[in-house]
Amino acid sequence: MKAxxxxxxxxxxxxxxRRSAVLPALxxxxxxxxxxxxxxxxxxxxxxxxxxxxxxxxxxxxYDMLNLxxxxxxxxxxxxxxxCAINGAQQVLEAFEEELGVxxxxxxxxxxxxxxxxxxxGGCGWATVIAVNHRQRVGVQPDDVxxxxxxxxxxx
Amino acid sequence: MASNGRExxxxxxxxxxxxxxxxxxxxxxxKQLKKARKLAPQEVTEQVTQADLRGRGGxxxxxxxxxxxxxxxxxxxxxxxxxxxxxxxxxxxFKDREIxxxxxxxxxxxxxxxxxxxxxxxxYVYIRGEYDRPFEVLRDALEQMHAENGLLGGVTxxxxxxxxxxxxxxxxxxxxxxxxxxxxxxxxxxxxxxxxLYASPTAVNNVESIATxxxxxxxxxxxxxxxxxxxxxGTRVFSLSGTVVNGGNYELESGTTLRHLIYxxxxxxxxxxxxxxxxxxxxxxxxxxxxxVDTGLDIPSLTAAGSAIGSAGVIVLxxxxxxxxxxxxxxxxxxxxxxxxxxxxxxxxxxxxxxxQALEDGRGTHADLDLLLDVCDRVNGxxxxxxxxxxxxxxxxxxxxxxxxxxxxxxxxxCPFPDSPLDDVLAPVVMHERHRMHRELEVVA
Numbered sequence: 001m002k003a004x005x006x007x008x009x010x011x012x013x014x015x016x017x018r019r020s021a022v023l024p025a026l027x028x029x030x031x032x033x034x035x036x037x038x039x040x041x042x043x044x045x046x047x048x049x050x051x052x053x054x055x056x057x058x059x060x061x062x063y064d065m066l067n068l069x070x071x072x073x074x075x076x077x078x079x080x081x082x083x084c085a086i087n088g089a090q091q092v093l094e095a096f097e098e099e100l101g102v103x104x105x106x107x108x109x110x111x112x113x114x115x116x117x118x119x120x121x122g123g124c125g126w127a128t129v130i131a132v133n134h135r136q137r138v139g140v141q142p143d144d145v146x147x148x149x150x151x152x153x154x155x156x
Numbered sequence: 157m158a159s160n161g162r163e164x165x166x167x168x169x170x171x172x173x174x175x176x177x178x179x180x181x182x183x184x185x186x187k188q189l190k191k192a193r194k195l196a197p198q199e200v201t202e203q204v205t206q207a208d209l210r211g212r213g214g215x216x217x218x219x220x221x222x223x224x225x226x227x228x229x230x231x232x233x234x235x236x237x238x239x240x241x242x243x244x245x246x247x248x249x250f251k252d253r254e255i256x257x258x259x260x261x262x263x264x265x266x267x268x269x270x271x272x273x274x275x276x277x278x279x280y281v282y283i284r285g286e287y288d289r290p291f292e293v294l295r296d297a298l299e300q301m302h303a304e305n306g307l308l309g310g311v312t313x314x315x316x317x318x319x320x321x322x323x324x325x326x327x328x329x330x331x332x333x334x335x336x337x338x339x340x341x342x343x344x345x346x347x348x349x350x351x352x353l354y355a356s357p358t359a360v361n362n363v364e365s366i367a368t369x370x371x372x373x374x375x376x377x378x379x380x381x382x383x384x385x386x387x388x389x390g391t392r393v394f395s396l397s398g399t400v401v402n403g404g405n406y407e408l409e410s411g412t413t414l415r416h417l418i419y420x421x422x423x424x425x426x427x428x429x430x431x432x433x434x435x436x437x438x439x440x441x442x443x444x445x446x447x448x449v450d451t452g453l454d455i456p457s458l459t460a461a462g463s464a465i466g467s468a469g470v471i472v473l474x475x476x477x478x479x480x481x482x483x484x485x486x487x488x489x490x491x492x493x494x495x496x497x498x499x500x501x502x503x504x505x506x507x508x509x510x511x512x513q514a515l516e517d518g519r520g521t522h523a524d525l526d527l528l529l530d531v532c533d534r535v536n537g538x539x540x541x542x543x544x545x546x547x548x549x550x551x552x553x554x555x556x557x558x559x560x561x562x563x564x565x566x567x568x569x570x571c572p573f574p575d576s577p578l579d580d581v582l583a584p585v586v587m588h589e590r591h592r593m594h595r596e597l598e599v600v601a
Contacts (some may be wrong), residue, residue: 010248014314016235016354019336027285062338062495064320065585066287081247081437082485083397083471085562085581093338105587117584119245119322119489121286124469125403127398135288 004032005048015029018049022059025049026066035075035133036067046145064118065134072114074152076100079130080117083124088142092128095145113152162383163407164391165255165262165364173258177300180261186307188373192269193309198224198274204369206250206377208389212251213241213325213362214438214467221368225349226274226357234356236276239348240267241330242283242290242363245322246438247489248469251393252363253551254405255292256283257419258369260297264313265489269373271311274359279313282330286319326541327360329495340497341541364393384410389452390456396422398472399429399577410454414444417453418472428475430486433557437466439486440546441555443479462553479558480565483551484512486572486577488548492585493578501544504535508551509585515562518570525562529555 007028007100011021025048029041042056060066078084078093093115097103100113107114114146132152139146168183170176172220180186192200205220226236283291294315301307304327316334323329324339331353334526352358368390372380381389388410394417397403401423408417414434418424425431432471436453441464444451448599452460458465473482493503509591511528514520529552536548555562571579582590 014312017335020316020334022184022336023333027319049509059336061336062321063318064287066319080581080583081489082435082482082578083248083403086398086473086477086577088577090581103590104582105590117582117587118286118320119492119584120245122244122253122284123248124248124250124398124471125405127397127403131286134286136286145160 004029005044008045008048012049019051019055021049022051022056023063024077026060027055030066032072035071036069038070046147057111070111073130074113075133076113076152077116077118077121078104079119079121079123079127079129079131081120083107083125084121084127084129087127089128091142092140092145095142096149099145099149162391162409164375164380164383165367165393166259166267166407167371169258173293174262175297177259177261177297177304184374184428185261186195186265188370189265189268189272189307192272192373197273197275198446200269200373203377203523204273204557205371207372207380208387209365209368209372209380210388210455211365211393212368212467213361214246214464216465222349222361223270223274223359225347226359227350227429229275232357235278235354237356237358238267238271238274238276238279238282238348239327239331239334239353239358239360240279240363241325241327241360242281242287243318243325244287244329244363244467245325245465246282246440246469247486248397248435248471249396249438251405251465251468253287253290255363255367256287257293259300260293262370263363263367264301266369267313268309268311269369270359270361270366274308274357276359277311280334280353280571281313281315282324282334282458283315283317285318291315291317301336306456310319312461320502322327322489323495323541323543326543330360330421330540331358333564338494338495344539362527385452385454385456387456392453392468395454395469396468396472397436397469399425399477400472401426408453411452411457413450413452414470415449417470418449421474425472425474429476430474431464432475432477433473433482435469435471435473436461437464438469438588440464440469440542440550441466442549443482443557443601445557476573476575478576479554479561480512480515480571481573481576481578481581483554484509484516485581485583486550487512487547488583494543494584498544499539500535500536500538501540501547504531504544505547507531508535508547512551516571518565518568520566522566523564525555525566528562556600 008025023069033041046053209219210216328342329339348358487508532552534550
């Protein structure tokens with residue numbers, strides 16, 4: 001993981017304190033480790049930035065986008081905050097549960113897909129907002145879900 | 157989305173985006189930066205003060221005054237920092253994303269002008285982690301600016317991505333996060349102007365505030381102050397969502413009525429439904445009832461109406477919506493996003509969720525209604541930052557405006573609105589609990 005650590009060290013000069021690089025470094029490490037942060041990832045970040053792995057864990061555990069458990073190769077997240085909920089986000093979520101065969105908050109047994117809900121994604125006027133592997137899509141209706149799932153499966 | 161109002165922030169876009177440097181310069185871009193750099197920093201701040209620019213992030217603090225609080229370099233020989241709050245996470249608000257996507261160079265020009273005004277050589281743009289596209293647009297725009305000699309003028313602009321925490325929109329939590337800590341608010345004072353990022357003098361400003369600095373210099377403070385209404389000058393980018401035909405962002409002069417936004421521009425309420433309630437300034441703004449639709453969208457009018465302009469996110473609720481469910485979904489949001497640092501917020505937000513859930517489930521009593529208001533009272537004003545206060549204010553405003561609905565939940569033994577679209581919505585905080593329950597069952601089996 002030399003490449004990852006080099007990339008992390010390049011962040012340090014952007015800040016007056018190297019700890020500022022912890023959050024961007026955790027993003028990079030998560031990306032390099034298949035979407036989550038195993039202990040090894042925290043240790044790599046810690047070593048590159050000269051902080052302790054426990055420090056990295058304390059930061060990672062605070063933020064929703066950093067995962068401390070494995071996630072599927074594809075992560076689908078549905079915003080269920082008020083504006084999306086009013087426009088049928090719960091139905092979109094249930095359609096995903098049905099099409100993917102997993103319940104919200106779970107990863108499929110084959111480790112392919114994780115389904116979850118998120119708080120306001122910042123696209124309220126174009127409900128429902130979903131994110132597939134952290135890429136947002138807006139205006140999703142329950143009827144769109146089948147095609148989205150087929151597209152995700154086709155892309156494997 | 158195109159706007160039918162007077163465009164200042166989005167001027168020159170013709171409903172599209174200006175994402176190449178050449179295009180922006182051809183439309184007069186970076187002229188104001190050149191002008192500003194010929195002025196003394198205090199003169200730039202003075203113009204922003206005269207224009208009476210109020211912060212667009214939620215607190216509506218005068219931007220020029222905020223800048224004037226920074227000590228001079230002679231008084232405090234430390235670097236000065238400009239930190240831009242692009243952590244837009246207020247439910248109902250999605251204006252900053254569109255500003256960054258459509259006028260990235262106006263925003264970045266504003267950053268450089270503001271940096272000049274506060275004598276900063278480093279600008280940190282803290283952008284929420286979920287905003288993939290706005291981040292990429294800004295990154296591309298910055299790359300183009302790097303290739304243009306002298307444009308940055310020795311200023312370093314760093315795009316720093318958040319990682320999913322609403323609380324990081326609070327300025328001191330944002331600074332903690334930017335320093336590599338957990339995003340938990342600091343006690344104030346000291347305020348960021350005195351001891352902000354790395355304990356140095358720091359101005360923290362919202363994206364729209366910064367983007368608005370450019371047209372203020374272009375029009376001149378006096379002309380800008382003529383737009384809008386007194387104590388709420390200029391335009392605002394209003395985010396419209398909920399049960400409305402045409403959701404999206406609309407840049408309008410301050411003082412435009414909710415009615416104009418919702419019915420003329422937004423196309424009204426779909427399917428012949430009636431307007432029931434309006435949240436005028438992002439979720440944390442207290443709820444207005446439908447009969448307040450003629451209220452002006454400006455700071456004095458919304459304050460007088462018992463709410464706030466906040467981050468200008470207007471959420472429309474039609475007559476199917478159950479207000480107890482609205483309060484419950486709001487409360488679950490605050491419960492999930494509470495950073496846990498101070499007790500009234502950490503515990504109070506959960507109490508509010510549980511009491512509201514009991515009402516929904518038909519387990520609520522009249523004593524629970526008293527308790528609900530009591531909890532609101534014990535949270536509001538007793539937290540380090542406005543997160544807990546917001547939950548208390550939203551719930552209390554729902555009860556104040558729609559108390560009969562709360563009582564009906566008790567008297568009828570459950571929710572009297574079977575068609576409410578907010579019924580039984582799976583919030584992240586509920587999902588966590590459901591997931592935990594599921595696991596425990598697995599262990600038992």
